[in-house]
Each structure stands twice: as structure tokens, then as C-alpha cells.
Amino acid sequence: MEIGLNSMKKFIALLFFAPILSMAQNKQDSVWLPLKFMIGKWRGTSEGQPGKGTYERSYELVLNKKFIEVKNKSTYPPSKDNPKGEVHEDHGFISYDKGRKSFVLRQFHMEGFVNQFKNESISPDGKTIVFLSESIENIPAGFRAKETYQVISENEFIETFELAEPGKDFELYSKATLKRVK
CATH class of the missing domain: 1.20.5 (Single alpha-helices involved in coiled-coils or other helix-helix interfaces)
Structure with missing residues (x-):
């Protein structure tokens, strides 16, 4: 031949x-190595200002592995402090900004908020990851937000979401413990 x-x-x-x-x-x-633990489907519980709730979340590499797509649904049943209860959904994307050598998280919330966070730090052991807001659309000027991920194991992490009013320190808004389901 x-x-x-x-x-x-x-x-x-x-x-x-x-x-x-x-x-x-x-x-x-x-x-994506510092964030690889996130990839998958998660469920968990939370507590904080909206009350006690449940979370369903997924993280998936998309668009030729250039982004991590985040889909989140939080459900808070009726309670004394929140008689109507609440269902919250947000979608987001994590990208890697080569120019800044940093991860950027953009979240789009059903209430109309759009948050853009920059990765502030990753602990040397990779178990604590902090994102600070760079901008928040559709909220009074001067508000800041912080998301902290504490890796407990490859199948569990804690997410703390904090808000700061203009000129004030961060206060806990919600704290969720998520466990891998897939």
C-alpha cells in the first residue's frame, strides 16, 4: 500500500x-486547579438573614473549559421573621482574567442584582478562597459584598456571604454548608 x-x-x-x-x-x-473541587452538583443547608434554607447548586466547566458556570437555587420556607418564605435563584460565571492573573466571578440574580467579584485570596493550603465585590448593579452605591469558600473536604465546603453597607463593616448575610451529590 x-x-x-x-x-x-x-x-x-x-x-x-x-x-x-x-x-x-x-x-x-x-x-482551574484551585477551583476544581467545585465542579459537580451540590446540596446543602443555610442560615442567616433570610432564615434557614436549603441550597441546590452546580458548577460546570463550559465553553471549551474557559468558564465555570454556576447555577444556584436557595429555598427558605416561611418562618416567623420571613412569613412568606423565599425562593432565590442566581446564575453566574467564573472566568480567569489573564491580565490581572485572577479569577472573576459574575453573578446574575433573579432580583436584578449583578455582582462582579475579584478573587482576593487563596490560602496557601487552597482551603480558603475569598472573593470581594468590584461592583454591584441595582443596589445603592457603596454597598460591598464578600464570598468566602472554606473547603472541608473534596465533598464538602462552607460558603459565607457577607454584605457591608456604605461605610460599615461586613456582616453575615448567609452561611451555607454544601455537600457533593454528584
């Missing part, structure tokens, strides 16, 4: 480019 010149060129090109493409993919995958 005779191999044609075009086939030989394609084979040589494949041999040359395959390692380069593989290295590029490995580099893209390694960007």
Missing part, C-alpha cells in the same frame, strides 16, 4: 501539533 504525499504531510503535521495542542489543553486545565 502506497502512502500519498498529502497523507504523509497530514501525518507529520499531526505529530508536530499534537503535543502543542495537548500542552495548551493541559495549561487551560491547570488554570
